[in-house]
Amino acid sequence: MMLSEVIERELELTGGILFGRETIVYRGSYNGNNFLGKNSSDEEPDQRGYWPVERWILSLVEAQNPVKLTGEGLTKVQGYDFSFLDAVNACEERLLGTFRDSWPLIKVLDIGGKLTQTSFGTNEIPPIPAHIHAGCTKDRNNQISCGKAEAQFFPFIPKDSSPITRMGFKKEVSKEMLLEAMNEFGKSDALYNLMNEYEVKEGECWMVRPGFVHAPGPVLTIEIQRPQDDFNFLAWKLGERINADQLVSMKNDNQLRGLQNVEEFVDRCIDWEMNVDPKSETIWKTNKRVFKHTESFEMSKIFHDMFDGEEWLIKKGKNLYYENDCSPKGIGDFHNS
Structure with missing residues (x-):
């Protein structure tokens, strides 16, 4: 039986609904609070050193981790071995009509871990490392216009909790200061101290355009984004240092990702005016209505x-x-x- 016929039969049985299996994506760059799985700092990672911290909803996208697993991130159709991507390729008009190009990637992010002391004197649960979405940098072929736009919504904040999220740079930050901090990748927390800090409030949403530097805070987050998985880290995990013998490979895999150096990174991947705009909070943050x-x-x-x-x-x-x-x-x- 052809795949399209299998899908048609399934839609008949379910009254027009195609169910997806739970899709969990592992990351090596941050921990969680055991909401989506065993992913806290006390839990053992997988063979790659990654933890299950993201749930992807009806995803057509494969995760682009430095160490990839074939099919990671692609939603499988419940009861079958084929993916939602396979189903859409076989029955695009039946499943998505003319809206395939508008189909987003939706995630639940479980961000957390242990309280850690930073090099600039705070004690914090680490955020996702400071990063940017500026398109694929493989073979140095990225353009900000092709980068991933996303939005982050905070459905609830635990009692007695005041998580911090970081967005953009303080207005006095210069490109020279940024380059110096980025060259400390895996060796210090200097870059985080250049970023604006905001206390996360329940019901808030941040819009993150391509080229906007962000370090999402340690709180359960609902994220919607363009259907792609590009990223470049400006800094490594807050409070964590990379061993000297791993520093070059970690920097290449997580920060440069095909770019030649941090100067090229800043020049090609960062929307400078957006990041130092003192009105960023009023432009890019809203409350649910x-x-x-x-x-x-x-x-x-x-x-x-x-x-x-x-x-x-x-x-x-x-x-x-x-x-x-x-x-x-x-x-x-x-x-x-």
């Missing part, structure tokens, strides 16, 4: 700018019935009970 409230549920807009997304909160003991229309832009029909 409630647009529908009933006795049964509350709906809020959580993403903005290049993305659109909603949070649906169904009250205890209540139900929400939703009938979809033919377009991802449509709001459908809602019924209370």
